[in-house]
Amino acid sequence: MKHLVLLGGGYGNMRVLKRLLNSSDLPENIQLTLIDRVPYHCLKTEYYALAAGTISDHHVRVTFPEHPRLNIKYGEVTGIDVNEKKVLLKDQDDVSYDDLVIGLGCEDKYHNVPGADQFTLSIQTIDKSRHTYQVLNNLHANAVVGVVGAGLSGVELASELRESRPDLTIKLFDRGDMILSAYKKRLSNYVQNWFVEHGVEVINNSNVTKVEKGSLYNHDEKVECDAIVWTAGIQPSRIVRDLDVEKDSQGRVVLSEHHHLPSDEHVYVVGDCASLPYAPSAQLAEEQAEQISQVLLAQWNKQPLPEMNEIKLKGVMGSLGKKSGFGTMGSTALIGRVPRLLKSGILWLYKYQV
Numbered sequence: 001m002k003h004l005v006l007l008g009g010g011y012g013n014m015r016v017l018k019r020l021l022n023s024s025d026l027p028e029n030i031q032l033t034l035i036d037r038v039p040y041h042c043l044k045t046e047y048y049a050l051a052a053g054t055i056s057d058h059h060v061r062v063t064f065p066e067h068p069r070l071n072i073k074y075g076e077v078t079g080i081d082v083n084e085k086k087v088l089l090k091d092q093d094d095v096s097y098d099d100l101v102i103g104l105g106c107e108d109k110y111h112n113v114p115g116a117d118q119f120t121l122s123i124q125t126i127d128k129s130r131h132t133y134q135v136l137n138n139l140h141a142n143a144v145v146g147v148v149g150a151g152l153s154g155v156e157l158a159s160e161l162r163e164s165r166p167d168l169t170i171k172l173f174d175r176g177d178m179i180l181s182a183y184k185k186r187l188s189n190y191v192q193n194w195f196v197e198h199g200v201e202v203i204n205n206s207n208v209t210k211v212e213k214g215s216l217y218n219h220d221e222k223v224e225c226d227a228i229v230w231t232a233g234i235q236p237s238r239i240v241r242d243l244d245v246e247k248d249s250q251g252r253v254v255l256s257e258h259h260h261l262p263s264d265e266h267v268y269v270v271g272d273c274a275s276l277p278y279a280p281s282a283q284l285a286e287e288q289a290e291q292i293s294q295v296l297l298a299q300w301n302k303q304p305l306p307e308m309n310e311i312k313l314k315g316v317m318g319s320l321g322k323k324s325g326f327g328t329m330g331s332t333a334l335i336g337r338v339p340r341l342l343k344s345g346i347l348w349l350y351k352y353q354v
Contacts, residue, residue, distance in 0.1 A: 012270030012285035019293035115211035149232030150174035
């Protein structure tokens, strides 16, 4: 028997499992093991709503697939020994592998801002999102919430929190001249104006230099906050950062065209930890997983490796509360109710077809 081990039950590895377990080309001598900390797949793209209190916990959970060829093991990965081909687990025996797919996701990146890791809330894991929900929804009336970072996560969290807690004062700190400045101007103007119209204070050209309990410093000017949520950047998980392999300037693992380590064709990296020519996203992880599945099946069946086509993303959809949104499809910018409905439809399809 050959043993494929998948680390992390995120979007990438869920797609790998779906493709392999449903494939008639999966050899009989292949056994799969999925290792994760929690007993369900988490919809990380919806953590902002969980933290804001507009959806409940069960809305972001999807059960793992059941299959006679799949073993699911719950535990915390503490290290990977690529020389011995072993995964190290906390308080459990090591797990040996023949092939490995690393999909351990990302963590907050604090950019060496003093106090940011200690005094801010996070929506990077389901546990942290639950904690953020408790803090935000236990705040007193008229409390001040600072959201540091106005990328997709910060924008969705701030807008959702505005609908969940209209009594709060929300300050959204954005490093750019305008929110989502990398997108078409029509889209970024729409999002910026949405916040203005809904009473969210957008602080453009911000630079958070320090965080203390109950306050942050923007350009060294103190801003009092009752709670601060950090959405200002991500980095690969510590397990991946500790791997002695080649990485890019963002700390993501450099891969061959077939998504494995250049020095080890049996170790693949999928999702946020992989060095790819796009910003990390669930969609990117799924598209990469499609190709990894093709490569694994070809290797196991002793067939020529398939040529990897350039990954092409379909677009981006974001929400502004429950009734409005924004997005891109190809070169087209979408604003208003349509992209919000599209996002809801995509989420529904994913939950019930995964």
